[in-house]
Amino acid sequence: MAYRPSPTVGEPIRISSQAQQMTLEDFVSSKLEECVRAMNGGSSQSLYPTLMRAVERPLIELALKETNGNQSQAAQLLGMNRNTLRKKIEAFNISVKRKRVVSQQTKRPSKP
Secondary structure (H helix, E strand, O other): OOOOOOOOOOOOOEEEEOOEEEEHHHHHHHHHHHHHHHHHOOOOOOHHHHHHHHHHHHHHHHHHHHOOOOHHHHHHHHOOOHHHHHHHHHHOOOOOOOOOOOOOOOOOOOOO
């Protein structure tokens, strides 16, 4: 998978689910509402840092996966500086494995 540019600022990102379509913002809002309700019922943790940690780690992992572990491209995809991404990778203890893409032209013939 290669890095693909994001949609333009005003362009809605559609999430398809069973019988309805909604924007990404609407989908996230509905899921956050469920989470806030559940956390308000007894969690003593601060809501904002808890949610940011819960969202940021998988977002970074997905960006790294989408860019085959290329941290510069992942940082660009996320809209952050590469050094900031590296600090977050370290803070979240995310394993970065760079996948090598071998083209047909560079493959060596197998020995008989």
